[in-house]
Amino acid sequence: MSLTNPPSSSGSLSRTRVGNLKRSLQATVDDAIESRRPGGYTSKVRVRDRYNIVGFISSGTYGRVYKAVGKNGKKGEFAIKKFKPDKEGETIQYTGLSQSAIREMALCTELSHANVVQLEEIILEDKCIFMVFEYTEHDLLQIIHHHTQPQRHAIPAPMVRCIMFQLLNGLLYLHTNWVLHRDLKPANILVTSSGAIRIGDLGLARLFYKPLNSLFSGDKVVVTIWYRAPELLMGSRHYTPAVDMWAIGCIFAELLSLRPIFKGEEAKMDSKKTVPFQRNQMMKIVEILGLPRKESWPGLASMPEYSQLQSLVLHRQPSHFHRGSNLEGWYQSCLKNGGYTSTSSAGTPGTDGFDLLSRMLEYDPIKRITAEQALEHPYFTNGGPISGNCFEGIEGKYPHRRVTQDDNDIRTGSLPGTKRSGLQDDSLMRASKRLKE
């Protein structure tokens, strides 16, 4: 069995220890398989008959992700997302599946696009759901991180352009199929070893065609705070595909600067589960884009948190409130720091890049550029064809995804940007779970 871990993660482990741990990893899947009672539900397909679990990738509120290879004639590498049963105890009980698991299963089953993560199959076995996806070697968070090590070196401009193009292509597919992703961030943008971008993690995705309940009810908050659109921060109840476009704009900025553009601190929900105004996050946006204005964002005054925004103006130093947007200044210094010039090896996203970014980071969701419009923007139409491989012409390889043998290694919680907030959907089912975490 070939392990693809970088030496840092598995090199220190002796061979026998790896063997033991590997067995224990397999056991995490097998252990769930307990004695069956006649007449109960049994899966026709068994995970362990089809896959060998070779390592542990990450964990989250939903459960864990493992790396696996196919067996019994099944070829290829896979990422298996195991949804954790609601209660983890001696005996696992069926307690009903969370709504987000149901959504992700139903949506992934229907979706099929080169820039959306490909589902292999879903296995429901012994009170657990196993969603089997294609394995992707990289993700944008990891690529951005790589470019800060050992010192910062910018992601080449053509690569950023290629990533953005594929990303928008996948998003256009989702939006034309009435799917809102609602949790776009670098960690959820997967990249295959051949440089194809796949939008992943549809755990918060929803259909937005005339929903029975407004998209707001049930899911009080969505999108990791740094990528959350201003209309959501302002308490909007009727949000739209534009929330995904804001997140895409934040990702674009982050690819260029290697830092989250609006790195705010999340205000926690109080005990009454009312969602507080995200003052700090709003401030981070205002610092770069200036204060949103009724004149340019007509819906602003009717937003639930409008009074909060006004109090922000009254109580703070007025320095950055009375000037307009400084996005261009931010962009120019970003180009300068990254060494993006037309003569440098990294190339430059140029003025077209700025124009596209500013249209994505437009305050008014109605005016914000759509995925379809963005794909026709001069940033993409000028300057030559775009490859389907974002690594094309890039020297030096990116490290492989870290796959550990330690099942208890819960690392993702501490990684920047992967913090998953807003799991307030399924609040009915998840209340007990959250207490544990």
Place this chain on the structure above:
Amino acid sequence: MAANYWASSQRRHWLFSRERLADIREGLREKDKVAHSQFPLPDQRLLNIYFNQQLIKLGKRMSTRQQAIATAQVYLKRFYTKNEIRQTSPYLVLTTAFYLACKMEECPQHIRFVVSEARGLWPEFITPDVAKLGECEFALISELSSQLIVHHPYRTLSELQTDLSLTSDEVALAWSVINDHYLTDLPLLHPPHVIAIMAIIVAVVFKPPHPSTYAGTGQSALAGSMRDGGGMQMLAALSDKNGSGPPPKIQKLVSWLAESEVDIKAVIECTQELVSLYEVWEQYSEKNCKELLGRMVKSKNLDK
């Protein structure tokens, strides 16, 4: 695709020809001939009426929307193309279909609430153990191959409302015809837009004189007029392209149909299916369905 019917799992995996559907059911029957002779059940449509009424009862106490009920009905139909009803506890399956449909249609209900409501309605058949429902949910999702997004005709109806300048009465009647079609095999046989067009034609052609009577179901309002030579009236309307006879509304509908590429034959077939539903409805007896199902579940211990 999530919202594109043409690429959907519904079109690819859950649309059958009449012959195929009959074969599937025959296959299920062949596997368990004994149970079939031991436990006769009413006509499938009568059972469907019964199940629908139970779902409505269950939904009413939780203020659920019609679309979730419709989705639950489709799940039931799909599930029973893969499983013999006599090997299941229909009350558990329908409660589970309801619970799952509520989550899919974005009006989730807590599992405990669903179980306690279901127990309130059918105390003999639903145990207080929520794990039973949870387990049945696994079986249901597995049999449905996780293909849980259902495309309903309601959407086509609301899209065509303006194009065909339908009155609110006509829309309401078409809506109730769509509600009724879930009592037949039509959701497994035809795409949602064909159903929606059938419902619109029926509503426009057979508009009953007293619009107030068709709340919920089209049965009481339409059964009579459709049966009494109604089919002929509709065929006449559809074939009379010169437009000398029928009123302008119907003329407009006919010319719209001619321009669209809708399968008219399929639409007419759907209408006939609806007429025969309204005919068989007259034999419906809630008591009879309840007794036959109860006897089956109890003697086979299916509720355990």
